[in-house]
Amino acid sequence: MDVVLIGAGNVATILGRLIKDAGHTVREVVSRNAQHAGQLATLLGTGFSTDLKSIYQNADIYIIAVADDAIGDIADTLKLEDSIVVHTSGAVPMPILEKVSKNYGILYPLQSLRKETLNIPVIPLLIDARNETTLLTIQSFAASISGKVSVVNDAQRLKLHVAAVVAANFSNHLYALTEEFCQKEHIRFDMLIPLIQEVALRLDDFSAKDVQTGPAIRNDQDTIQKHLQILNAHPEIKKIYEIFTESIISFYNK
């Protein structure tokens, strides 16, 4: 398929690489930032533009991969005929694209993407479309670049976005808090990384609730009290420790 990428950030770059590797043709990269557009166009062996009004016509699919709050402006400017247009956001409703083309939809990569990544991880794609024909085209396009594709509507996509924030963003914050704790206490955070990764990798084989460990699930008050004493010097983590301990105890006593 012939593709135009609007945006030149992390999502546009990773999708662009996958699209090219799958044998599609990126016809143009469009971004307000000429330097980023140029870099991505070079990477993909195509041209670039900073002006939506002179955009390449007749591509099969236009992918708007920009920050959530920039999608509206692009939707106001871009006018296509029959071509498919999608955005890549987890939180922005699909109808924002209704004036761009009659064939619009969603291609949301549920993954944390960084343009400099060498080995691109598995990228689940959540897709949707305004009509059946468009959905079939997006589905076959999505399946050509990812082995994990699911059709979800706006409401479900927003729920998966909440779930991603809780499971992934908040875990990352636990790692950040822990690393800061280790620095302040002069202990080695790197000794914890294999454990952290094992807990995440184990999701391939087990439900998290079946492999919970630690003092809270045992209601081991001796250890909990020892831990809280250490955390007196770290009130931010102490608060989180108390809330999780409570939450774990109540989760397994339901």
Added chain:
Amino acid sequence: MDVVLIGAGNVATILGRLIKDAGHTVREVVSRNAQHAGQLATLLGTGFSTDLKSIYQNADIYIIAVADDAIGDIADTLKLEDSIVVHTSGAVPMPILEKVSKNYGILYPLQSLRKETLNIPVIPLLIDARNETTLLTIQSFAASISGKVSVVNDAQRLKLHVAAVVAANFSNHLYALTEEFCQKEHIRFDMLIPLIQEVALRLDDFSAKDVQTGPAIRNDQDTIQKHLQILNAHPEIKKIYEIFTESIISFYNK
């Protein structure tokens, strides 16, 4: 080295496999549970016993790999001469072993171990000992079964244990809460697993604080409010969502 394993659970089993694979000899498995002791002994090609009083003498190192609250009883019963004795707990102080032998120490695997694991993950070992000679022996033994060994005293080990609870147990609880949310909302939790794993794997290359994403770090109140509305039906997760959002905002505004 000649080793005796006291305990036949997850830790004893995984350590036993590593010890055997490293070319040491497990002389005996001792456990109150004859069935578990027998299974592990068979796996390691050795004998077993349920009675500490008739324990094999003259091993180089005795490894007490049992639940924290069972270490004291074993320490009261077990009497060795010069042999080294270690326990494998992150939270129990080293002097609990002082009456067992004059050469005692710690061999704490900072990893979540399951006996049925096929591919044993990287297992950081936190070690300590009462005297220098014992420490050198434990260190070389630990290095023969793990590439990641660090000497830490009781206070540091307890701090690392707190850190492990926060980073690993609490992340796992976030996964469990998220999976339950997905079940109740009829969305696919498996679509989130690649993202969760990517966030953990990325610790190999980045500090968590440098790769935090999501609405909280952008202070994106639109998205946060949409998420909180969805979470009205899930008060347990809503509480955690609010606390993390606050914590992330304050962490990056320090």
